[in-house]
Amino acid sequence: MAEPGTTADGRARVLADGKEIPLLGLGVWQVPDGRACEDAVRWALDAGYRHIDTAQAYRNERSVGRALRDSGVPRDEVFLTTKFFPGREDPEREAQRSLERLGVDYVDLYIIHWPQGGPTWAWDGMQRAHERGYARSIGVSNFDVAELGAVFGVAEVPPVVNQVQFSPFEFRRGLLAECERRNVALEAYSPLGTGRHLGDRQVAEIAERLGRTPAQVLIRWALQRGLVVLPKSTHRERIESNAQVFDFALTDEDMAALDGLDRTGGTDRAQEHAWW
Template structure:
C-alpha cells in the first residue's frame, strides 16, 4: 500500500513561510465526533497520511486528537490543520481552545474558515495566535481574490494558504492565479464534489484507461498542479485508495480533458453563493 509520507519526496510542498505541508490530507468535514471520526483518522494514519484537516465548526477536534494520540505517531510527524469559526470573536482565544480539544501544543496550520463580517477583522487575532506559537502557519479559506488582497493590505504576517472548493469541475483559474501571484498555496476541498464528480463519464473513461479509480484520477489532477488536496471519506478502503496517487501520472491530454470540465468560467471567486 502506497503511503503519503511527510518527507520532501514530491509528496509535500513548501509554504511561503518555509513550513512543509503534505500534498494529500484527510478532511473530516461532516464526520460526527466520536467513533466514526476516530476510526477514519486512525485508518488514514495507518495508510500513511500525515495531514489531517479539521475545524472548530466541525465539532470533531477531540476525536481527531484522540486518534492522533492512539496512533502512537510522534506529534511532529503529523500535520494538523484547524479553522477559526468566524461567528466567534477572538481567533487567539479560540486557537487555545482548539489546542485543548486536540490535545496538542501547537497547530501546524490555523485558517480563517470563511470571511464572515468582512475579510480583515479576524486577521489581527490570527497573527496573535501565530506570534504566541499556537500556530506555525496561518491562512484563510473561502476567500476570493479581492478578499485576499484586502488581507495582504493590512497583514504583518501574510496568509500562506487559501483553502477553497477546487476540482476540474470547479477549476477557479482566476483565483488560482491570484493565489500563485501572492505565494499563497491553494488547498482543494471537496475535490470529489462530495461524490458527485465520481460518476462523470469523462472522468470514468480516464480512470478505466489508466487503471485507477475516478477518485484517484481527480486527486492526481490536483497533485500534478502541486495543489494540496483534501479528500474526505469514512470508508477504510476508499481512504487507502485515495492515498495511492503518487505512483502514476496523468497525460497532458488527460489533464486537458479534465481542465475542460470547469463549470465556474475560471472565476476568481471562492464561492458561487454564500452560506452565512
C-alpha cells in the same frame, strides 16, 4: 518528477513561510465526533497520510486529537490544521480552546474558515495566535481574490494558504492565478464533489484506461497542479485507495480533458453562493 513549488519527492509543498505541508490530507468535514471520526483519522494515519484537516465548526476536534494520540505516530510527523469559526470574537482565544480539545501544544496551520463580517477584522487575532506559538502557519479559507488582497493589505504575517472548493469541475483559474502570484498555497476541498464527480463519463474513461479509480484520477489532477488536496471519506478501503496517487501520472491530454470540465468559467471567486 516534482511539480513546481513541491519537495523533491512530490509529496509536500514548501509554504511561503518555509514550512512544509503534505499535499495529500484527510478532511473530516461532516464526520461526526466519536468513533466514526476516530476510525477515519486512525485509518488515514495507518495508510500513510500525514496531514489531517479539521475545524472548530466541525465539532470533532476531540476525536481527531484522540485518534492522533492513539495512532502512535509522533506529533511532529503529522501536519494538523484547524479553522477559526468567524462567528466567534477572538481567534487567539479560540485557538487556545482548539488546542485544549485536540490535546496538542500547537497546530501546524490555523485558518479563518470563511470571511464572515469582512475579510480583515480577524487577522490581528490570527497573527496573535501565530505569535504565541499556537499555530506555526496561518491562512484563510473561502476567500476570493479581492478578499485575499484585503488581508495582504493589513497583514504583518501574510496568509500562506487559501483553502477553497476546487476540482476539474470547480477549476477557479482566476483565483488560482492570484494565489500563485502571491505565493499562497491553494488547498482543494471537496475534490470529489462530495461524490458527485465520481460518476462523470470523462473521469470514468480516464480511470478505466489507467486502471485507477475515478477518485484517484481527480486527486491526481490536483497534485499535478501542485495543489494541496483534501479528500474526505469514512470508509477504510476508500481512504487507503485515495492515498495511492503518487505512483502514476496523467498525460497532458488527460489534464486538458479534465480542465475542460470546469463549470465556473475560470472564476476568481471562492464561492458561487456564500452560505454566511
